[in-house]
Amino acid sequence: MNKVWLIIQREFLNRVQKKSFLITTILVPLIFPAIIGGLVFFMVKEAESAKPDVVEVLDETGRFQFEDTRRFTIVNVSGPIEVAKKAYQMTKHFGLLHIPATDINNPTGITFYSRESQSIEKISELKRTINDKVKDFKMEQYNVDKETLKSIRSTDVGIAEISLSDSGEEKSSNTGILYGTGMALGILIYMFVLIYGIQIMQGVIDEKTSKVVEVIVSSVKPFQLMLGKIVGIASVGLVQFLIWIILITTVTSSVLGYFGMKMPQQQAMEQVTKNMDEETAQDVMKQAPTTPQSPEFLNNLSQIPFVKVALIFLFYFLGGYLLYGALFAAVGSAVDSIQESQQFQFPITLPLLIGYMGLFMFVLRDPHGTVSFWLSIIPFTSPVAMVGRIAYEVPLWQLLLSMALLILGFILTTWIAGRIYRVGILMTGTKVNYKVLVKWFLQKN
Amino acid sequence: MQALTTKGITKRYGTHTALEGVDITVPTQSIYGLLGPNGAGKTTLIRIINQIINADEGDIMVFGEKLTPRHVEVIGYLPEERGLYKRLKVGEQLLYLAQLKGLSRSEALNRIRTWLDRFQIRDWAQKKVEDLSKGMAQKVQFISTVLHEPRLIILDEPFSGFDPVNAELITQEILRLKENGSTIIFSTHRMETVESLCDQIALINKSKKILEGSKKEVKQQFKTNSYRVEHRGAFQLQTGNYHVVKQKPLEEDHFESTIKMEDNSSPNLLLQELINRTEVFRFEQHLPTMSEIFIRLVKAEGDEALLKHLQES
Numbered sequence: 138m139n140k141v142w143l144i145i146q147r148e149f150l151n152r153v154q155k156k157s158f159l160i161t162t163i164l165v166p167l168i169f170p171a172i173i174g175g176l177v178f179f180m181v182k183e184a185e186s187a188k189p190d191v192v193e194v195l196d197e198t199g200r201f202q203f204e205d206t207r208r209f210t211i212v213n214v215s216g217p218i219e220v221a222k223k224a225y226q227m228t229k230h231f232g233l234l235h236i237p238a239t240d241i242n243n244p245t246g247i248t249f250y251s252r253e254s255q256s257i258e259k260i261s262e263l264k265r266t267i268n269d270k271v272k273d274f275k276m277e278q279y280n281v282d283k284e285t286l287k288s289i290r291s292t293d294v295g296i297a298e299i300s301l302s303d304s305g306e307e308k309s310s311n312t313g314i315l316y317g318t319g320m321a322l323g324i325l326i327y328m329f330v331l332i333y334g335i336q337i338m339q340g341v342i343d344e345k346t347s348k349v350v351e352v353i354v355s356s357v358k359p360f361q362l363m364l365g366k367i368v369g370i371a372s373v374g375l376v377q378f379l380i381w382i383i384l385i386t387t388v389t390s391s392v393l394g395y396f397g398m399k400m401p402q403q404q405a406m407e408q409v410t411k412n413m414d415e416e417t418a419q420d421v422m423k424q425a426p427t428t429p430q431s432p433e434f435l436n437n438l439s440q441i442p443f444v445k446v447a448l449i450f451l452f453y454f455l456g457g458y459l460l461y462g463a464l465f466a467a468v469g470s471a472v473d474s475i476q477e478s479q480q481f482q483f484p485i486t487l488p489l490l491i492g493y494m495g496l497f498m499f500v501l502r503d504p505h506g507t508v509s510f511w512l513s514i515i516p517f518t519s520p521v522a523m524v525g526r527i528a529y530e531v532p533l534w535q536l537l538l539s540m541a542l543l544i545l546g547f548i549l550t551t552w553i554a555g556r557i558y559r560v561g562i563l564m565t566g567t568k569v570n571y572k573v574l575v576k577w578f579l580q581k582n
Numbered sequence: 583m584q585a586l587t588t589k590g591i592t593k594r595y596g597t598h599t600a601l602e603g604v605d606i607t608v609p610t611q612s613i614y615g616l617l618g619p620n621g622a623g624k625t626t627l628i629r630i631i632n633q634i635i636n637a638d639e640g641d642i643m644v645f646g647e648k649l650t651p652r653h654v655e656v657i658g659y660l661p662e663e664r665g666l667y668k669r670l671k672v673g674e675q676l677l678y679l680a681q682l683k684g685l686s687r688s689e690a691l692n693r694i695r696t697w698l699d700r701f702q703i704r705d706w707a708q709k710k711v712e713d714l715s716k717g718m719a720q721k722v723q724f725i726s727t728v729l730h731e732p733r734l735i736i737l738d739e740p741f742s743g744f745d746p747v748n749a750e751l752i753t754q755e756i757l758r759l760k761e762n763g764s765t766i767i768f769s770t771h772r773m774e775t776v777e778s779l780c781d782q783i784a785l786i787n788k789s790k791k792i793l794e795g796s797k798k799e800v801k802q803q804f805k806t807n808s809y810r811v812e813h814r815g816a817f818q819l820q821t822g823n824y825h826v827v828k829q830k831p832l833e834e835d836h837f838e839s840t841i842k843m844e845d846n847s848s849p850n851l852l853l854q855e856l857i858n859r860t861e862v863f864r865f866e867q868h869l870p871t872m873s874e875i876f877i878r879l880v881k882a883e884g885d886e887a888l889l890k891h892l893q894e895s
Contacts, residue, residue, distance in 0.1 A: 143681050151669070348665025352726065355632040355659040356682040358651070563634070565663075576596070581638065 148369025166384035190231030197238040315528040322524040323496040334465040341469030359559035367462040457520025460547040467554035470561030492518030500525040516546025585610040585765035591640035600626040615780035616769040624769040655684040658732030662739045673707035683730040737768040773873035801869040812864035823847040
């Protein structure tokens with residue numbers, strides 16, 4: 138055990154003392170806010186400086202009277218269309234909208250002429266404007282007055298979401314927050330397993346090709362070496378992760394603070410508190426009788442039991458890493474170079490990828506569906522899939538079953554990997570295929 | 583007490599037998615040469631003694647005890663394929679390897695200093711292995727093998743890949759370590775290294791041990807009762823008791839003759855016979871070299887392909 142501890146220390150120090158570790162650990166938290174900040178800056182700049190496009194309208198019905206919008210400035214022109222088209226080409230205007238003499242309740246033949254193909258966004262806004270007009274015409278025919286019309290237009294129904302637990306306890310929930318949490322956690326696990334799994338593989342290949350491994354295994358069991366390496370690299374990952382969280386939080390809040398802004402969460406919370414008038418406050422009280430004083434957003438955040446989620450996340454984070462880490466170590470032991478490892482990497486990354494894609498296609502859309510259930514139970518996909526689900530209420534038995542299977546899973550993969558590893562690390566220059574791997578696995582000790 | 587005994591060591595890989603019933607006995611404080619052509623099974627045996635792989639059958643005793651994992655601390659191993667962590671500094675590397683062999687940190691640091699001084703390479707402690715020349719790395723590797731003062735040192739092909747200066751240094755160190763009480767086993771496929779260094783030898787061919795004993799015993803066992811004589815002028819000698827097997831001219835009118843003697847004679851009688859015929863400058867019993875013995879043994883087994891390979895090399 139003492140020797141495994143030595144190996145863990147060595148593997149940890151080897152990586153942490155490298156300049157590249159220091160650089161990535163410090164730069165990533167600086168680069169990400171910088172990139173996001175830069176993008177936001179340019180987006181705002183562009184939105185501010187963008188002038189509305191000039192749209193020429195040739196309306197042969199004479200009924201459409203478009204108003205200028207934020208995006209479009211309307212210039213009415215007169216026909217016939219051939220003349221208008223020629224005139225348009227002389228200008229630098231954005232486009233020419235031709236509405237022929239048609240039944241305004243069911244208009245056909247509306248055409249938009251422009252120089253280049255235009256973005257979907259602009260065209261659909263144009264469409265929406267026309268549709269709204271046509272709707273207005275129809276409404277008018279049914280004698281709906283302007284005021285009613287306005288009130289109809291401004292309707293925006295919100296749905297209060299309340300999840301009802303088995304004990305009958307009501308909790309208001311916000312699917313958006315749950316979705317975001319699930320997605321972020323799932324992606325993190327996927328990336329962590331992949332990045333650090335490949336580091337394990339690289340480490341094993343380095344030891345094998347530098348031939349130092351034979352000296353080491355004359356002092357420790359191959360299995361101890363493998364375990365020490367996997368745990369050592371995991372601790373590098375955890376430390377790096379921790380530093381990132383601390384740095385990103387500090388840097389982001391100080392940068393935003395400098396520009397007089399607040400962290401997104403704080404901002405949203407203050408927004409909610411400020412905008413709340415008596416009426417909505419009462420609504421909230423009705424919605425969430427358990428915590429009558431707290432504003433809705435705070436309530437939504439507090440519905441995610443942070444400590445529980447954090448612990449479960451940590452469990453799957455490590456469980457998934459150990460499960461795949463052992464397999465990456467086995468692949469590293471079987472090959473002589475990173476290029477050769479491709480053929481064996483594929484079957485390992487495939488289930489991980491299935492879990493990742495399943496997260497978006499099933500788990501986040503329907504966290505309690507059959508596919509989501511199975512994805513979060515099977516050990517190869519459960520690390521990514523289950524953390525996608527945990528923000529939603531997952532029945533306890535499912536969680537326990539999934540955790541137990543994950544533990545069994547990584548014991549199994551570690552055992553299999555260990556058997557391949559002990560033979561593989563001493564084999565250089567052998568042409569390895571799956572048959573050879575099976576042979577190594579079956580070989581007596 | 584014997585430093586190492588193995589009994590009936592057998593190792594199979596599928597249908598291939600790497601070792602079959604190998605018994606060896608290594609006396610304490612001896613230099614023991616494990617000889618045999620490439621692929622004979624030497625490295626497999628060495629890996630089994632180092633507990634890197636397990637034997638299918640057989641027992642191993644180290645200094646009178648059954649071999650267990652804690653014995654890694656009394657064994658020092660230099661593999662045929664040398665290797666160190668390239669990115670690690672020499673000092674860190676030696677410390678790590680010594681700690682894995684069970685040394686405490688402070689003890690290891692002390693000994694590293696001593697050894698670096700002995701090899702006059704103290705300035706290298708802060709250098710990375712990848713910045714060292716091949717010869718320098720070899721010295722570091724040798725230090726890592728003996729740093730924990732193992733009572734049993736196992737060197738797999740220690741002289742392959744070492745430059746002549748380092749090879750001489752290693753030879754001197756091997757002799758010094760033996761003087762200090764260590765037992766050294768080394769394997770080689772180059773028979774000439776054995777002649778000078780070994781006290782004991784074992785020959786391994788095609789997964790079996792075919793010969794073992796002290797160098798003297800083995801040579802006596804295989805002596806052909808022939809004598810080498812340096813003399814002036816050529817002569818003929820084909821009596822009932824003596825045959826000149828070979829006569830080759832040396833410089834001027836000196837010749838060297840190899841004379842085979844029948845058992846019912848003696849060196850003194852042969853010398854008397856010779857004095858009558860020629861002027862004798864040198865007279866010595868001709869003992870076979872290890873490679874001659876080996877070739878004879880292989881010949882007896884009728885391994886034509888191997889024989890050809892040995893004679894060519």
